[in-house]
Amino acid sequence: MSTPGKPTAKAAARALAQRERILVAAQKCFVVHGFHAASMANIADTAGMSAGLIYRYFKGKNDIILAIIERQLEEARADIAKLHATSDLVAGIAEVFGQWQANDPNVTSAALFLELTAEATRDEEIAVATQASDRVFRSLLGDWFVRAVADGGLGVSQDQVATRVLILQCLIEGLAMRAISQPDLSVDQVKSALNQFLPSLLTA
Missing domain, CATH: 1.10.357 (Tetracycline Repressor; domain 2)
Incomplete structure (x- = not known):
């Protein structure tokens, strides 16, 4: 039974996987475009997710x-x-x-x-x-x-x-x-x- 307000193990694992997916995509974008030229939109496209979803895990670049x-x-x-x-x-x-x-x-x-x-x-x-x-x-x-x-x-x-x-x-x-x-x-x-x-x- 999960504690109210506390993510389940499955949800935590999913969040970790999403973060990792974003980081891998960001690494690719930073190598190709550089930190300044790479945008959150670039990272979102590479990760195959919306920019809004990325902002759930990271405040910015x-x-x-x-x-x-x-x-x-x-x-x-x-x-x-x-x-x-x-x-x-x-x-x-x-x-x-x-x-x-x-x-x-x-x-x-x-x-x-x-x-x-x-x-x-x-x-x-x-x-x-x-x-x-x-x-x-x-x-x-x-x-x-x-x-x-x-x-x-x-x-x-x-x-x-x-x-x-x-x-x-x-x-x-x-x-x-x-x-x-x-x-x-x-x-x-x-x-x-x-x-x-x-x-x-x-x-x-």
Whole structure:
């Protein structure tokens, strides 16, 4: 029996699915048109729903962008959780690179990542959200670096963590650029390059 005024599990699941549908459509529109040129009408058409329905879930484009930033952080949390289980960073990064190249709708595309970064230089609200998300991501990576090997980490000393996290972030963000600038770069080439470089970064 549902509580009056409280959505049922089915209704909550439907609302979550609708939000996700809107976010996927918005990501496509933002990549094609850019944040400013993309309209709520564009997003509604891409999502196959009315603009009025979108406004039931989001107040406007900035709300959608903030939700995408949160979605991006959740993807990062999931990726780092996998590392705690496998510690195979080369395979993980190569997999994400392949998803960027394939424009996999289930992950934040490289083009959208660059669009978000650019928008953060123009919009203070987006900048604050982007920087907050980045701090969480750095903290999660740092926890993985410093955690004992027996617990799924790398056992890196605390005084080296900040530098190694910075290098790793620069590497991953650089590969996002490569996915766009060098579309003929294969996942195997990326793996080969990472296998030559990453061991020294990941050795305690």
